[in-house]
Amino acid sequence: MSGSGIPRIVVAGTASGVGKTTTVVALTRALRARGLEVATFKCGPDYLDPTFHARASGAPCHNLDGWMMGREAVVGTFTRASRGADVALIEGVMGLFDGASADTDDGSAAQVARWLGAPVLAVVDASGMARTIAAIGHGLASFHPEVRVVGLWANRVGSRGHLELLQRACVGTGTPVVGGFPERPELAFPERHLGLVTAQEGGLPPERLEGWGALAPEWCDVDGVLRLAASAGALDGTVPEASVHRAVAPVCRIAVARDEAFHFYYEDNLRRLEALGAELVPFSPVRDGALPPEVHALYLGGGYPEAHAEALARNAPMREAVRAFARAGGPVYAECGGMMYLAQALRTLDGRMHEMVGLVPGVAVMAPRLQALGYVEVETTRRTVLGGAGLRFRGHQFRYSTLEGAPSDGGALRVRRRRGDSTHQEGYGPDNVLASYVHAHWASNPLAAEGFVRSACAFHEGAR
The missing domain is CATH 3.40.50.880 (Class I glutamine amidotransferase (GATase) domain)
Incomplete structure (x- = not known):
């Protein structure tokens, strides 16, 4: 599929550490199990999360950083790297509106979502939470008129009943809870001082990769996520694609x-x-x-x-x-x-x-x-x-x-x-x-x- 019209969704968070990477890895594996080609991206300057997404998708994961790259390069990189894929998953950085500045969305996942015309799935740490998740969804969805928050993902739920309670709380709000995960320590990704241990170093054993992929259809509405991604529409064609194709002959x-x-x-x-x-x-x-x-x-x-x-x-x-x-x-x-x-x-x-x-x-x-x-x-x-x-x-x-x-x-x-x-x-x-x-x-x-x-x-x- 052309990168300009590809179904796409930004998986952002309310903060760092809410499980964005795990969510993207799980969704990527679940979608690939359906025979779909998944293009993955990471907002911000992170080097580690992309290695996990590359392992999950079987293709390189590209960074999209508004402050370092600018709009033309972000859109061009996305267009080129998503060509041929069926769906694109874009992991956010920190919280949805967090970036290079306290009073603008420069360098944030929200900025990338605006530039790509991509809907946002907001990941929430829902431990100890009930109806308040509806208020969080309402606040995120109404904060910026050009950032379209279309759903919530509730991580660290205590049980299936807890997830169902959260889903009921958001009925009719416009930001449905489409899924979430309980704690799974046996599937956790190892970390050290710079963050996750890169997947190329064995930080993502195959059984953990497959474990999260198997949990996704049990704990989330994968079809619902695809419908949200398909609501993205076409990109603004006035932004030229970045010229970064491989040269014919090496110099x-x-x-x-x-x-x-x-x-x-x-x-x-x-x-x-x-x-x-x-x-x-x-x-x-x-x-x-x-x-x-x-x-x-x-x-x-x-x-x-x-x-x-x-x-x-x-x-x-x-x-x-x-x-x-x-x-x-x-x-x-x-x-x-x-x-x-x-x-x-x-x-x-x-x-x-x-x-x-x-x-x-x-x-x-x-x-x-x-x-x-x-x-x-x-x-x-x-x-x-x-x-x-x-x-x-x-x-x-x-x-x-x-x-x-x-x-x-x-x-x-x-x-x-x-x-x-x-x-x-x-x-x-x-x-x-x-x-x-x-x-x-x-x-x-x-x-x-x-x-x-x-x-x-x-x-x-x-x-x-």
């Missing part, structure tokens, strides 16, 4: 770190590199003894290097291969966990020091509490592997570490926090290396992806 090869330590990437970023002619070649800093042959740039995303610090330190051949590539002038781009790997060392919470690559000055030090969280705006202060000075783009930070011993000024990036409006410098490494704590979304400025591919091509030409 360079970019090695992308992909293993249990490094796996935080926006699908849209990777597709943009491919559209520009880059062939993406996966490699493992944990297990591989050498870089892939004939690569012209390295891309090290975020992840959990601290959880695999001993294995990364033990793999001296790979660390030397990365150093040698950079010393030969090869462009290297690293974000957060990737930057920690490029540091001189990584100190874990137990106080142990683990030798890392050594391209970035300083030691990455883990802390027991969150060190930074939120959106950022970035401007390059000199030429980098992404292009010339003055390049601006948007991103996000979410980290439990600091880089000790790094220069306090002179970094390649001027970073302004979205909240508080404070500015600092970061962006470390020699001229052909750019490493920082920023997770960038290149939809905010496609010139960054273009610059990285140009750097790779220039190195390729120079190496001939």
